[in-house]
Amino acid sequence: xxxxxxxxxxxxxxxxxxxxxxxxxxxxxxxxxxxxxxxxxxxxxxxxxxxxxxxxxxxxxxxxxxxxxxxxxxxxxxxxxxxxxxxxxxxxxxxxxxxxxxxxxxxxxxxxxxxxxxxxxxxxxxxxxxxxxxxxxxxxxxxxxxxxxxxxxxxxxxxxxxxxxxxxxxxxxxxxxxxxxxxxxxxxxxxxxxxxxxxxxxxxxxxxxxxxxxxxxxxxxxxxxxxxxxxxxxxxxxxxxxxxxxxxxxxxxxxxxxxxxxxxxxxxxxxxxxxxxxxxxxxxxxxxxxxxxxxxxxxxxxxxxxxxxxxxxxxxxxxxxxxxxxxxxxxxxxxxxxxxxxxxxxxxxxxxxxxxxxxxxxxxxxxxxxxxxxxxxxxxxxxxxxxxxxxxxxxxxxxxxxxxxxxxxxxxxxxxxxxxxxxxxxxxxxxxxxxxxxxxxxxxxxxxxxxxxxxx
Amino acid sequence: xxxxxxxxxxxxxxxxxxxxxxxxxxxxxxxxxxxxxxxxxxxxxxxxxxxxxxxxxxxxxxxxxxxxxxxxxxxxxxxxxxxxxxxxxxxxxxxxxxxxxxxxxxxxxxxxxxxxxxxxxxxxxxxxxxxxxxxxxxxxxxxxxxxxxxxxxxxxxxxxxxxxxxxxxxxxxxxxxxxxxxxxxxxxxxxxxxxxxxxxxxxxxxxxxxxxxxxxxxxxxxxxxxxxxxxxxxxxxxxxxxxxxxxxxxxxxxxxxxxxxxxxxxxxxxxxxxxxxxxxxxxxxxxxxxxxxxxxxxxxxxxxxxxxxxxxxxxxxxxxxxxxxxxxxxxxxxxxxxxxxxxxxxxxxxxxxxxxxxxxxxxxxxxxxxxxxxxxxxxxxxxxxxxxxxxxxxxxxxxxxxxxxxxxxxxxxxxxxxxxxxxxxxxxxxxxxxxxxxxxxxxxxxxxxxxxxxxxxxxxxxxxxxxxxxxxxxxxxxxx
Numbered sequence: 001x002x003x004x005x006x007x008x009x010x011x012x013x014x015x016x017x018x019x020x021x022x023x024x025x026x027x028x029x030x031x032x033x034x035x036x037x038x039x040x041x042x043x044x045x046x047x048x049x050x051x052x053x054x055x056x057x058x059x060x061x062x063x064x065x066x067x068x069x070x071x072x073x074x075x076x077x078x079x080x081x082x083x084x085x086x087x088x089x090x091x092x093x094x095x096x097x098x099x100x101x102x103x104x105x106x107x108x109x110x111x112x113x114x115x116x117x118x119x120x121x122x123x124x125x126x127x128x129x130x131x132x133x134x135x136x137x138x139x140x141x142x143x144x145x146x147x148x149x150x151x152x153x154x155x156x157x158x159x160x161x162x163x164x165x166x167x168x169x170x171x172x173x174x175x176x177x178x179x180x181x182x183x184x185x186x187x188x189x190x191x192x193x194x195x196x197x198x199x200x201x202x203x204x205x206x207x208x209x210x211x212x213x214x215x216x217x218x219x220x221x222x223x224x225x226x227x228x229x230x231x232x233x234x235x236x237x238x239x240x241x242x243x244x245x246x247x248x249x250x251x252x253x254x255x256x257x258x259x260x261x262x263x264x265x266x267x268x269x270x271x272x273x274x275x276x277x278x279x280x281x282x283x284x285x286x287x288x289x290x291x292x293x294x295x296x297x298x299x300x301x302x303x304x305x306x307x308x309x310x311x312x313x314x315x316x317x318x319x320x321x322x323x324x325x326x327x328x329x330x331x332x333x334x335x336x337x338x339x340x341x342x343x344x345x346x347x348x349x350x351x352x353x354x355x356x357x358x359x360x361x362x363x364x365x366x367x368x369x370x371x372x373x374x375x376x377x378x379x380x381x382x383x384x385x386x387x388x389x390x391x392x393x394x395x396x397x398x399x400x401x402x403x404x405x406x407x408x409x410x411x412x413x414x415x416x417x418x419x420x421x422x423x424x425x426x427x428x429x430x431x432x433x434x435x436x437x438x439x440x441x442x443x444x445x446x447x448x449x450x451x452x453x454x455x456x
Numbered sequence: 457x458x459x460x461x462x463x464x465x466x467x468x469x470x471x472x473x474x475x476x477x478x479x480x481x482x483x484x485x486x487x488x489x490x491x492x493x494x495x496x497x498x499x500x501x502x503x504x505x506x507x508x509x510x511x512x513x514x515x516x517x518x519x520x521x522x523x524x525x526x527x528x529x530x531x532x533x534x535x536x537x538x539x540x541x542x543x544x545x546x547x548x549x550x551x552x553x554x555x556x557x558x559x560x561x562x563x564x565x566x567x568x569x570x571x572x573x574x575x576x577x578x579x580x581x582x583x584x585x586x587x588x589x590x591x592x593x594x595x596x597x598x599x600x601x602x603x604x605x606x607x608x609x610x611x612x613x614x615x616x617x618x619x620x621x622x623x624x625x626x627x628x629x630x631x632x633x634x635x636x637x638x639x640x641x642x643x644x645x646x647x648x649x650x651x652x653x654x655x656x657x658x659x660x661x662x663x664x665x666x667x668x669x670x671x672x673x674x675x676x677x678x679x680x681x682x683x684x685x686x687x688x689x690x691x692x693x694x695x696x697x698x699x700x701x702x703x704x705x706x707x708x709x710x711x712x713x714x715x716x717x718x719x720x721x722x723x724x725x726x727x728x729x730x731x732x733x734x735x736x737x738x739x740x741x742x743x744x745x746x747x748x749x750x751x752x753x754x755x756x757x758x759x760x761x762x763x764x765x766x767x768x769x770x771x772x773x774x775x776x777x778x779x780x781x782x783x784x785x786x787x788x789x790x791x792x793x794x795x796x797x798x799x800x801x802x803x804x805x806x807x808x809x810x811x812x813x814x815x816x817x818x819x820x821x822x823x824x825x826x827x828x829x830x831x832x833x834x835x836x837x838x839x840x841x842x843x844x845x846x847x848x849x850x851x852x853x854x855x856x857x858x859x860x861x862x863x864x865x866x867x868x869x870x871x872x873x874x875x876x877x878x879x880x881x882x883x884x885x886x887x888x889x890x891x892x893x894x895x896x897x898x899x900x901x902x903x904x905x906x907x908x909x910x911x912x913x914x915x916x917x918x919x920x921x922x923x924x925x926x927x928x929x930x931x932x933x934x935x936x
Contacts, residue, residue, distance in 0.1 A: 002630070025630040033841060041522070046630035062630075 001025065004066040004092075006052035006082050007073030008032075008039040010333060010351040011098065011124075015070055015358055020045050027061040031073075053081040055089060068094040070358065072122075076101045083116050096120045096358055102241070120361045124350040128304075129245035131353050132327055135346055136234065136250070136300055138217070139227040140325055142207065142346035147382050147434045152409045152418055153212040154185055154380060154436070158345065161204045163225035171198030180219045181420040185209040185408040185436040186378065191337070193378050193438055195406050209436065211408045213418040227324065231255060231299035235323075237285055237314050238305025239263075239270045242329060242350070246304060251276040258293060260285065262305075285314035287321065296322035304329045315344045380408070380436055383449055387429040390448045397423035404438035405445055457934070460516035462528045467509025469532045470539060472601055474503030477543070479588060483662075484581030491579040494547035502539040520615060523933065529598055529618040530928045533916060536597055537561040540589050549578055558900065558908045559586070564593035565919035566801060568676025568771040568888030569911070571901045575681050580662060583679040587666035593919070594673025594703070594801035595643045596620060603636035618924045621798060621806060626708045642711045643801075647672045650699045657691045671699045674802045676771030676888040683896065684761075685774040693757055693774055697764045704768030704796035705730060725836030730767075730797050730807045737763045737791055741784040748780065767791045769803040771888030773896030785891055789878060792885045803886025803918055805855055812840060812848045847923075854922050859884060862914050869907045879903065883911040884918035 001024045005016050008030035016039065020026045026045040029052045030036040040047040050057030052073050069092050071079035079097045086092050097118045111118045134144045143156030159166050165173045174182060187194045188207040202208055212220060221228040232255055236243050239261030247257045257277040261267045267281040282289050295301060301318040303311035308330050315328040327346040330339055339347045385391045390399060396407060410419040413430035427433060437445055477499045484492045520528060537560050544556035555571050562569045563586055592600065598619040616632055628635045647668050654664035663679055670677045680686045684696055705727055712720040721727050742759045749755035758775045765772045766788045777788060795804010812833065819831045833840045859880055866876035878890030889896040900908065917925045927933055
């Protein structure tokens with residue numbers, strides 16, 4: 001498949017790398033010579049130097065044969081013009097366009113079929129806000145992956161010493177979990193991904209991914225020694241676009257929001273556009289201010305200012321002062337895993353979020369990838385079990401399953417009920433199956449999932 | 457520096473070369489000659505050492521980054537030279553290993569300098585191997601491995617760039633492996649066409665194959681003592697002149713032409729300069745040798761062949777140009793330095809670099825006349841970036857430095873003035889025959905051993921475009 005990526009910034013680079021590794025023919029258009037030279041050195045893609053808004057450049061990058069356009073240049077206008085040119089001079093089945101500007105929100109009609117015909121619009125700020133919103137629903141989580149239309153969630157948590165499930169063989173822990181659907185999909189330890197088996201231990205400091213039923217997760221959370229009450233009082237530092245969007249989403253859900261913003265003018269605008277949010281004007285985030293606003297009683301503290309050093313440091317300060325769930329917005333890719341190591345509970349990088357959302361869209365809801373923190377080589381796959389595949393009509397323990405993959409959940413056909421699989425569970429044809437797999441075993445899994453013509 | 461990965465890949469490359477060595481084994485079986493044992497020894501040693509390297513460094517992990525890329529390419533070429541020389545030495549036709557190595561590196565680098573006095577005494581298997589290594593080296597052994605083997609699906613374009621001639625590689629397809637396949641496919645196709653055309657003339661299939669291999673690689677090895685001149689056929693001279701010129705042009709253009717875009721030749725500034733230099737060279741030499749040839753037709757036939765042969769750095773001869781007056785010889789020496797186009801199989805400094813150097817110098821003049829002038833250097837309509845210019849200027853400086861140092865060394869070894877200079881140019885530009893005692897009618901047999909070693913180094917440096925080898929030899933490369 002030929003993919004045309006416009007813009008070799010962080011998002012363009014990550015998308016190109018991923019797609020090129022998956023065997024697609026990637027053409028990249030980039031205006032900046034240094035960025036173009038970097039991506040052509042590092043990735044096996046064809047780079048064309050020039051503007052994404054120029055027909056000549058796009059033709060040089062194989063516009064006529066493009067099957068998917070991903071316009072993620074820095075300027076919205078370039079992305080819009082590129083998709084316009086693509087519509088006028090080529091017939092491209094899929095168009096994905098990044099649009100940041102709020103001003104285009106009122107004219108959404110131009111994105112529709114009769115005009116630009118854009119299939120998927122990605123707005124990094126909005127995606128970051130919705131990701132933070134999701135994290136706040138599961139207290140203490142640092143990453144949440146939604147599968148099966150959100151009914152199954154994989155919640156990532158950092159395990160502390162105090163949890164009752166650490167330092168013990170998993171099979172003992174599971175034996176104790178009577179009446180609780182407790183299933184660990186994977187453990188991330190020192191940037192390595194393990195699919196745990198019964199004899200493995202969870203160690204303090206591990207990041208574990210737990211399978212959660214969206215409507216019924218309190219038992220599991222309390223069993224693991226985590227708080228189970230969703231956030232109700234939240235403090236946000238930084239009235240950036242992301243901060244504003246987040247505050248608006250939260251106040252709609254009835255959450256009490258305090259929003260701190262250093263700039264007075266911006267504060268006035270925020271207080272006009274937001275309704276229930278308390279806007280606080282404070283030049284800095286200091287101990288005095290945080291304690292007077294009772295930071296330790298807040299359920300979460302989120303930093304969304306445009307100054308990422310301030311985000312990191314004020315998040316750390318809030319954590320020190322006893323806030324249970326601090327989330328920091330960090331734009332620098334290299335800082336992401338670093339910051340989660342030094343004590344910030346969750347780190348949100350709008351670019352990684354955007355890449356993850358684009359990949360989800362490309363895979364048409366089949367495969368979800370985890371890209372929210374460091375480069376984990378894992379995928380969450382959601383498939384419908386086919387009648388003649390090796391998956392069905394036998395207990396799970398009899399499936400010839402590769403190491404490095406686990407069935408994280410099953411949604412029974414017709415019932416919509418989430419089943420937590422055990423060794424004796426039988427998958428029926430038509431069930432939706434959620435699989436958590438290390439990237440390198442994915443070919444083997446595809447084999448198991450495939451339909452066997454000679455089955456009868 | 458991840459040496460384990462590099463050695464693993466070099467091992468795979470050796471296995472690959474071992475497989476190619478089986479081709480002359482088949483020829484040897486067919487002609488039932490005495491080189492079978494030597495060739496089999498070569499296949500065995502080359503493949504076995506490759507397999508040993510692969511197994512020793514089996515678990516090596518990590519990427520080939522640009523530093524490893526340089527080391528990988530340089531080591532592969534050196535290893536290919538040492539392994540490819542085995543059949544020559546074992547067969548006994550080469551009396552020392554240094555001679556065999558000189559001949560092999562001269563082959564792989566498409567130089568075509570030979571130490572053989574009587575080429576025709578070699579059995580057919582060795583003759584085919586001698587031509588085949590030129591053909592492999594022409595488009596590049598690494599590029600071929602990228603095209604055929606899946607193992608090099610790593611790290612972008614560094615490795616490709618480290619081997620391919622010219623300042624920057626034009627990617628024909630989004631994937632490196634696809635680009636390599638297209639280039640090799642084009643190369644193979646044109647070679648087949650030439651074999652057919654030569655076979656249709658007064659040449660048998662074996663000679664046609666060998667000559668087509670060495671023409672398309674701009675190599676210049678011939679299985680005949682008298683080179684192309686021995687056939688005395690105007691048809692063969694014409695065919696080979698045309699194919700030498702094809703081989704000296706950018707293969708990306710040939711690929712475009714095959715796809716139907718013939719206009720790309722004219723649009724390409726470097727190609728226009730290349731043809732211009734060829735025509736001017738022909739005219740000057742024809743004028744200055746007007747009293748040697750009896751007719752204009754004869755003059756055109758021999759001079760165009762010789763100019764094409766030297767400019768594209770092939771090194772075939774139909775006429776002993778050492779007997780020409782001094783002016784045409786100087787022109788030929790200059791053409792040796794120019795070489796073919798970027799992205800061709802030719803050697804030399806490349807037309808593109810020469811053109812850029814001239815424009816660079818011209819800009820300095822303009823800047824002195826108009827101190828405030830803003831002048832962008834362009835190739836055709838495309839502006840050339842400062843990075844490329846810097847690399848070109850650096851390349852030229854190193855080219856000259858190595859040329860001077862090696863010439864002085866050759867002089868110290870007792871060679872005469874013309875021979876010292878021209879042998880170094882002929883080897884660095886991968887041509888083969890030089891002037892005076894290393895001219896087309898003579899060869900490198902009488903050059904002392906140290907001289908042969910220096911020239912072998914020059915050939916390698918020239919083929920890998922100077923930087924690749926020099927980088928590996930620099931102390932900074934090995935520091936952390």
